[in-house]
Structures are given as structure tokens and as C-alpha cells.
Amino acid sequence: MYKINIKSTSPEYTLKIGKTLATLLNKGDIAVLTGELGSGKTKFVEGFLQNYNLQNEISSPTFNIVNEYVSDKNNIYHFDVYRLADSDEFYAIGGEEYFEKGICLIEWGEMISDVLPKDYIHIKIVKSLEDENLRIFEFEVTEDSKYVKILDKLKSIIHSSNNSRSV
């Protein structure tokens, strides 16, 4: 597997990581988000939506499984599949029809990995035990993934903006 880690020191920094990844993804791309309650999955998606000026509309998809966000540039589909019993339930809501229509951000998507396309970005958010504002974002893809280059770009954009102290 190919992995990059990015450390987030604040909610604002997590917004920035999400927003920056959004500039690098396009229709048909998929990111899976995993991390315990309060780790920052929704905060990350909020940053992602900032890139499309859609951040004010964010709500948790816990009760509807999927929330749709439409901008003139892209459609964003934000899923939370935690409560689905199995992949059949994902088919039942027409889940796989969303893959081609926009960018899919799927909380707990590894639970339905058998219905996902093989190539997607797995984002694991790990909370620090010592610092309540610290999160480690682990981005993982296969070695032959089309996302390897995208993750390299993400890392270099984030690090160069750190050095110039811009937000």
C-alpha cells in the first residue's frame, strides 16, 4: 500500500486538508473516511465542501445514509454507511449509481468495500490521546492507484502552505 500522513493540529487545519483534497479530485473519484466519533470526519467533509462554497449546507448523513450537494462544478455525495447491515442495503438505496455522477465521500466505506470500485482513497483519522486538538490523517491507496500522484500533490501543497504560513 502507498501511504501519506498529515498531522492536523486544529479543526481549521482539518478544514484546510479537506478543501485542498477537493481541488485535486474530480467526478468519479471516491474517498472513504474512517475514524471514531469526534475524530473529524464531518469537519473534513465541511472543508471539502468549502472548495465548492457549499459548507453552509452541511449536515450529518446519519439518518439519510446519503446527503447530496450540487454545485455548478461538481456533485458531492456524502454517505454514512455505518448503520447499513450489509452491502445489499447499499444496492437497495441505489448507492453504486452515485459513483459515476460526482465525487463520493463515504464514512465507514470499508464496510461495503465489496461494492466499491477497487481504486479509492482510504482516509483514516486517528485521534491523539494526549492532545485533544491533534489528529493524524492517514491516506492509503494501492501502489498502482491513480491517486498516488494526487496524494503526493496534496502533501506538497499542504507543506508548502505551512512554510509560507498562509491559511
Ligand SMILES: Nc1ncnc2c1ncn2[C@@H]1O[C@H](COP(=O)(O)OP(=O)(O)O)[C@@H](O)[C@H]1O
Ligand atoms: N484537529 C482537529 N480536526 C478536526 N476536528 C477537531 C480537531 N481538533 C478538535 N476537533 C473537534 O473535534 C470534533 C470533530 O467532530 P466531527 O467532525 O463531527 O467528528 P466525526 O464526524 O468524526 O464524528 C469537532 O468538535 C472539532 O471542533
Ligand SMILES: [Mg+2]
Ligand atoms: Mg460525523
